[in-house]
Amino acid sequence: MKRQNVLVGLAAILALALVNNLWAQDPSLTKITFSEMHCAGCAKTITRTLQGMPGVAQASADFQTRTAWVKPQPQLVLSPKALWEKMEKINQKPSKLEGPSGTFTSKPQT
DSSP states (O other): OHHHHHHHHHHHHHHHHHHHHHHHTOTTOEEEEESOOOSHHHHHHHHHHHHTSTTEEEEEEETTTTEEEEEEOTTOOOOHHHHHHHHHHTTOOEEEEEETTEEESSOOOO
16 A cells, blocks of 8 residues: 555656656746645645636646746737735745746736
């Protein structure tokens, strides 16, 4: 049983690495890094919040890497300021936001 749990865990880690790599290849994506993301519940809240934002086609968050990825709807560029502020509203302060509009380590002005 322990071996099966280890294999499932390894498969999940490899799948996550593959997803992160595929997401990183899309220049329309925004990557949000957090200094603190405590658990899978935090990641779920972040994902749900980002997916509820106007213009967001898809979002994903992982507490192990403390990272969220946001894909905009076609032909849209998401506001870095809006993304940052939305995370602050749910008490998840980004430490870095990287996307088509630039790289930010503090709240963007636009």
